[in-house]
Amino acid sequence: xxxxxxxxxxxxxxxxxxxxxGGFGIGEAVEMxxxxxxxxxxxxxxxxxFLAMQLPNTVNGPMTLPFIFITTVTADTVPWxxxxxxxxxxxxxxxx
Numbered sequence: 228x229x230x231x232x233x234x235x236x237x238x239x240x241x242x243x244x245x246x247x248x249g250g251f252g253i254g255e256a257v258e259m260x261x262x263x264x265x266x267x268x269x270x271x272x273x274x275x276x277f278l279a280m281q282l283p284n285t286v287n288g289p290m291t292l293p294f295i296f297i298t299t300v301t302a303d304t305v306p307w308x309x310x311x312x313x314x315x316x317x318x319x320x321x322x323x
Contacts, residue, residue: 249318253309256319264277269318273300277322284296 249269256266260280267277278297283290297307 250320252317252319256302259321265322266319268313268316268323269320270312270316276300278279 256278259266260278263280265277265279268284276299278295280293280295281290282293294308296304298304
C-alpha cells in the first residue's frame with residue numbers, strides 16, 4: 228500500500244462513528260488506569276463492562292506485575308487484551 232493509499236484509508240477510518248463517538252483515545256485511558264480509575268468504551272456491546280488495573284498481591288496471588296482486567300456484563304473479571312479496534316478507538320470514557 229502506498230503512502231497516499233494509507234493516508235486515504237486512515238481518513239476513512241477516522242470518519243467511522245465508532246471511532247469518533249465522543250470520549251478520548253487509548254493513551255488517556257491507560258493514564259487513567261494508572262491513576263486507579265476505571266474506563267469503558269461507548270462502542271462496547273453490553274452495559275456495565277469496564278477496565279481497571281490490578282496491582283500484584285505478592286502475598287496471596289501469583290501475579291508479580293500490574294495487569295489490566297475487564298469486568299464483563301456477567302460481573303466476571305478476567306485479564307484483558309486490547310483488540311485493534313480498542314487501540315484505535317476514541318470513544319473511551321471514565322466508568323463511574
